[in-house]
Amino acid sequence: MTNNEVKDLIDLLDKQHPNAVCELEYSSIYELLVAVILSAQCTDKRVNIVTKKLFAVVNTPEQMAKIDIEQLEKMIFSCGFYHNKAKNIIACSKDIVDRFGGEVPSNIDDLMSLAGVGRKTANVVYAVGFGGNAIAVDTHVLRLSNRLGFVDSDNPLAAEKALMSAVPEEYWSHLHHLLIHHGRHVCSSQKPKCDECLIKKYCKYIKEVKK
Template identity: 50%
Template sequence: MAISQKVKDEMLQRFQNQYGIIKPALHYNSPFELMIAVILSAQCTDERVNIVTAGMFPEYNTPEKMLSLGLQGLEEKIRTCGLYRSKAKNILANCAILCEKYNGEVPQTFDELVKLPGVGRKTANVLVSILFNTPAIAVDTHVFRVSNRLQLAEGKTPLEVEKGLQKAIPEEWWSRAHHWLIWHGRRVCKARKPLCDNCFLADLCPSCQNNEQQ
């Protein structure tokens, strides 16, 4: 049976009390750097991305400079991020479009962002939320898992979960809730062995209660 909105509201209040405002874990000094970092973070830890970008951004921190690396040069820079070949190809195609169409600047709307190579819904939502203060919820693997386990928003696809979260969460909390769910998924509600005994939502969580009954 689905949980009530009252229970969801209590979950959100506890998230607020526990985590408050969480800053992005990725390191960046410009919209372009954040966009590249988020693209690199796909199937890669933020810690690894920060190591890679620390060695790349000081010199290659604009679309023009990134293009100067060429495909092989960029692949070498990001090799340890995983999926580096496809990421390098998308990043260079992205940089070319930024130079040709946007004067080297990152576009500010979701619809423009998702048309860029390597930028899907998740990345676009992250960018408009952090850079341009547009309410948005980016659904990565952590957000997807935690939302379904809590029944805060259930769905078989990230888009279904995104729409469910938009209904369950007040719009002014969308961006901060995205970070709450990621943080909670990394620290407590882990994929293989969730730490239910240490979870401040255990008494409200249907998944935790089901596990106790088994």
């Protein structure tokens, strides 16, 4: 894709998804980090229901580092994978307290160095929380980057690298939100609504299906 085509693709996605922003609710970067960890394999809507109650009880790394894991598990149970998520939230909270003076670090390397924080979570926090340029690859971004022909791989890191090399840096974070919204609302895994899709002309997948 040329730079002009990438810009056109983003314009079309903007037209289709005029409100493509992070849908997680938070009032601090630490709360954002916890919400992103909870959002794995879970809807943002469900995470927001859970965090509303959770953050009323505990919303700082210092408090979370001391919480009993079973108490936390009970509070986040409905987000799924609650045991691992509770473990990761407590581990990264302890790390934030012990190594970063209670402040969530503001660069990708330090974010990724936190116990329980993977590349995707670090990228989302860096982009959404700190306004940095990053492309977090979740299942929607991975699917769309393949269907649009940016990459031919089921490896999230390969997709992230391909998108970063094809798309000007200032668009990375916004494109991440646009692709998530497109994946959620138009281009689902099993039943993509191709008739409604404004970026059809850039879709490699539809061209192959029609062959």
